[in-house]
Amino acid sequence: MINRRELIIGGACLATAATAEVLRPNRRVSLLAEGQKLDNGIPRAFGQWEMRDSDGVLAPQSEDSLAAKLYNQTVTRMYAGPDESLIMLLIAYGNTQSDTLQLHRPEVCYPAFGFEVTESRPTALPLAGGVAIPGRDLVAVSPGREERISYWTRVGEYLPVDNGEQRRMRFRTALAGIIPDGVLVRISNMQADAKAGFAMNARFAADLIRAVPPAYRPALVTTEKARQLASAA
Numbered sequence: 001m002i003n004r005r006e007l008i009i010g011g012a013c014l015a016t017a018a019t020a021e022v023l024r025p026n027r028r029v030s031l032l033a034e035g036q037k038l039d040n041g042i043p044r045a046f047g048q049w050e051m052r053d054s055d056g057v058l059a060p061q062s063e064d065s066l067a068a069k070l071y072n073q074t075v076t077r078m079y080a081g082p083d084e085s086l087i088m089l090l091i092a093y094g095n096t097q098s099d100t101l102q103l104h105r106p107e108v109c110y111p112a113f114g115f116e117v118t119e120s121r122p123t124a125l126p127l128a129g130g131v132a133i134p135g136r137d138l139v140a141v142s143p144g145r146e147e148r149i150s151y152w153t154r155v156g157e158y159l160p161v162d163n164g165e166q167r168r169m170r171f172r173t174a175l176a177g178i179i180p181d182g183v184l185v186r187i188s189n190m191q192a193d194a195k196a197g198f199a200m201n202a203r204f205a206a207d208l209i210r211a212v213p214p215a216y217r218p219a220l221v222t223t224e225k226a227r228q229l230a231s232a233a
Contacts, residue, residue, distance in 0.1 A: 015120045027180055029156060029173075030095055030181040032219040038073045038093055041216030047207040049079040052086065080206070087204045088147075090186040093219065103153050103182050105163060115140040115147075123198075125150060125205045129232020133205075133221055135162050137198050148197030149188040150205065156180030157222050185220060 032038070033120060044051040075091040107117050119139035124132040135152030154232055156178060158169035173180045187204055191197030209221060209229065217226035 015190070017195060027177050028179045028181075030093075031154070031157075031223065032073075032093060032095070032181060032183075033215070035229055036216065036219070037051055038091055038216070039074050041219075042075050042089075042091065042208075043211045044077075044079065046211030048082045049087070049204065049207060051079045052080050072173070079205075081200070085191070085200060086189060087200065088186075088188045089204075089208070090184070091220070092184045092186075093181070095181045096126065103155065103166065103184050104154065105166070105184075106137075106140070106149055106151055106186055108163070109140070110140045110149075113142075115142045115145075117141075123150065125202050127209050127221070127225075128229055129207050131225060131228045133209075134159050134226060136161055137201075139194065146188065146192075147188045147190055148194060149182060149186060149202060150198060150201035151186040152221075153182065153184050154220070155182045157224065159222060161224075181219075183219060196225075 012172045065212050070153045071094045073091075073094040075089070077089045081087065092103070107120050110117055117138055117140050119137070121137055123135055124134055126132045133152050134179040135150060138147075138149040138151070140147045140149055153166065155166060155169050156173045157180075158172070159210065160166035170180070185205075187201045187208075189197050189200055191200060209217065212220065214226065214230060217229060221229070
């Protein structure tokens with residue numbers, strides 16, 4: 001015979017299971033429209049920048065790599081400026097951000113390629129009309145190579161600047177029942193002067209977002225930032 005204590009414990013377990021099911025994210029929200037290909041939305045030439053061969057861009061290396069499983073679409077490009085200064089661009093998009101699948105931040109993945117991250121600090125990249133996007137500046141060093149990296153991440157409608165913030169923002173979307181998409185936009189160069197290198201990244205970011213068709217901007221910078229940019233135009 002089932003006693004009262006067992007009934008109470010069983011009821012509590014059922015209530016916990018029911019609550020967990022209610023809190024389980026079940027609504028997918030994507031800021032990249034169905035059928036949109038990021039490669040089509042990123043211009044190959046804009047402003048003073050023109051695309052070059054992109055052999056030097058760090059990107060997922062195989063279909064079996066973890067990074068390749070995390071991202072449904074990637075765009076890897078190299079651009080030359082008016083003085084032939086080179087900028088490397090990586091945009092990695094994942095349609096599902098969850099506990100097991102979420103964006104890998106460069107300060108985590110660069111060491112896997114043999115780099116040492118010697119500097120990491122939050123930044124704000126000015127885009128246009130007083131609109132800025134929060135991100136990070138990094139310096140990554142390996143033998144014979146030193147990169148100045150500026151990047152930002154978007155998880156749903158949030159723009160987290162570190163791993164802790166990324167986890168908190170993903171948790172908020174989960175509580176709202178949302179399975180969000182996400183994107184990493186990484187811009188880097190190998191300028192010897194750090195100040196000049198990060199300034200070049202910032203100029204490129206502003207020129208890039210200005211040149212991206214409005215329909216693609218939410219996927220890169222959130223709906224609200226895209227709206228602000230449209231208002232500032």
